[in-house]
Amino acid sequence: MGxxxxxxxxxxxxxxxxxxxxxxxxxxxTLGYFAVAYFTSTExxxxxxxxxxxxxxxxxxxxxxxxxxxxxRLKTAAGQQVQVTHQNRLVTAIEELLNSLRAVVATSASLQxxxxxxxxxxxxxxxxxxxxxxxxxxxxxxxxxxFGPIRGEEAQIRDVLxxxxxxxxxxxxxxxxxxxxxLAIRLGLADEELLYYSMNLxxxxxxxxxxxxxxxxxxxxxxxAPNAPFDAARPHVDTIFIEVTELAAAWKKKRSIxxxxxxxxxxxxxxxxxxx
Numbered sequence: 001m002g003x004x005x006x007x008x009x010x011x012x013x014x015x016x017x018x019x020x021x022x023x024x025x026x027x028x029x030t031l032g033y034f035a036v037a038y039f040t041s042t043e044x045x046x047x048x049x050x051x052x053x054x055x056x057x058x059x060x061x062x063x064x065x066x067x068x069x070x071x072x073r074l075k076t077a078a079g080q081q082v083q084v085t086h087q088n089r090l091v092t093a094i095e096e097l098l099n100s101l102r103a104v105v106a107t108s109a110s111l112q113x114x115x116x117x118x119x120x121x122x123x124x125x126x127x128x129x130x131x132x133x134x135x136x137x138x139x140x141x142x143x144x145x146x147f148g149p150i151r152g153e154e155a156q157i158r159d160v161l162x163x164x165x166x167x168x169x170x171x172x173x174x175x176x177x178x179x180x181x182x183l184a185i186r187l188g189l190a191d192e193e194l195l196y197y198s199m200n201l202x203x204x205x206x207x208x209x210x211x212x213x214x215x216x217x218x219x220x221x222x223x224x225a226p227n228a229p230f231d232a233a234r235p236h237v238d239t240i241f242i243e244v245t246e247l248a249a250a251w252k253k254k255r256s257i258x259x260x261x262x263x264x265x266x267x268x269x270x271x272x273x274x275x276x
């Protein structure tokens with residue numbers, strides 16, 4: 001082995017070692033960036049995450065290229081020949097860095113999905129706490145006891161509303177809350193599956209109970225004047241409480257309003273036996 005070969009070996013090892021450190025540091029920094037955002041509940045845009053990952057990896061590749069170019073210049077100045085094997089090592093190192101980039105991108109997508117799911121679950125949990133507050137539960141019970149027996153009987157509905165005008169307020173608050181929940185689900189802001197398993201029965205029963213009331217509103221019924229006749233010139237509005245009624249229709253079929261796919265049945269395990 002010649003002197004050039006003896007000096008070339010350690011130089012190559014040092015170059016590869018330094019490059020490996022840079023590549024490893026790039027990956028650690030990238031994953032650390034995602035981890036900090038995850039544990040601090042910081043919202044992240046996947047495009048920004050991708051740009052950050054690419055920038056770090058490209059910087060590592062550029063650093064290696066700069067070191068390799070410097071070594072070539074030094075060897076050329078010393079009259080040494082740069083062998084093809086060293087170039088192959090460069091190609092191999094770049095391929096490894098590209099593989100690292102693919103892994104980082106895959107991890108970024110996975111973490112991004114995790115951030116989105118956490119946000120939807122948090123929003124759904126807040127909605128459940130809001131709907132389960134004592135005032136709203138009392139309002140749902142009052143509506144059920146009042147309108148349950150009469151359902152779609154328009155004359156009786158108008159009579160009940162004329163005797164107790166506070167019912168209009170209760171219905172507006174309860175239906176309005178469920179309408180907001182339906183919009184949050186439709187827009188992907190809240191987790192539908194969690195809300196379905198928690199609020200399926202209260203929602204579908206409420207919409208069934210108030211079906212006649214909703215139809216009156218859509219036909220132009222003025223809830224502020226229960227005994228007033230219908231105004232034929234008033235436009236028929238089919239979109240009143242449309243989100244909550246469509247959500248209830250989908251949930252009755254045990255299907256998602258967003259994907260139209262069926263909800264999986266919740267199965268109890270031996271850890272939580274029924275009746276024990």
